[in-house]
Amino acid sequence: MRIGQGFDVHAFGEGDFITLGGVKIPYHRGLQAHSDGDVVLHALCDALLGAIAEGDIGLHFPDSDPQWNGADSRVFLQHAAAMVHEKGYGVANVDLTVVAQTPRIRPYVDDMRGHIARDLQIEESQVNVKATTTEGLGFSGRSEGIAAFAVVLLLRR
Numbered sequence: 691m692r693i694g695q696g697f698d699v700h701a702f703g704e705g706d707f708i709t710l711g712g713v714k715i716p717y718h719r720g721l722q723a724h725s726d727g728d729v730v731l732h733a734l735c736d737a738l739l740g741a742i743a744e745g746d747i748g749l750h751f752p753d754s755d756p757q758w759n760g761a762d763s764r765v766f767l768q769h770a771a772a773m774v775h776e777k778g779y780g781v782a783n784v785d786l787t788v789v790a791q792t793p794r795i796r797p798y799v800d801d802m803r804g805h806i807a808r809d810l811q812i813e814e815s816q817v818n819v820k821a822t823t824t825e826g827l828g829f830s831g832r833s834e835g836i837a838a839f840a841v842v843l844l845l846r847r
């Protein structure tokens with residue numbers, strides 16, 4: 691078996707929605723990023739790539755490459771999943787934590803699990819998404835941005 695962990699942060703900027711776990715969430719700001727700023731999927735991609743010792747998302751989808759401008763991060767996730775499968779592994783489970791003071795994440799968790807399960811070709815019961823605030827402390831607590839943590843376990847198929 692292999693284990694991987696990932697972490698990502700994006701700052702709020704202009705916009706009227708954010709994308710988390712592939713779900714569009716209405717908000718009075720957006721997330722600043724070269725891609726769609728989906729911190730949840732970015733952390734998850736890094737966990738998957740980490741588990742197979744393939745570097746990180748920046749290596750495979752560099753900011754400097756215009757083809758990733760505004761990119762749907764599910765494309766990154768599908769690519770990372772394909773790499774995991776090519777190496778002979780399957781995903782046993784995924785555990786994700788979203789750190790956000792605002793907006794409220796809970797209502798969108800089941801949709802996120804559905805997208806992630808589909809892209810990883812696993813069951814929703816293998817995907818957990820949790821959300822927490824930081825009780826008003828730090829950049830997240832000041833609603834300056836959103837962070838996400840990911841842990842994945844892979845098993846040889």
Ligand code: MG
Pocket residue numbers: 698699700723727728729732
């Ligand atoms: Mg990112």
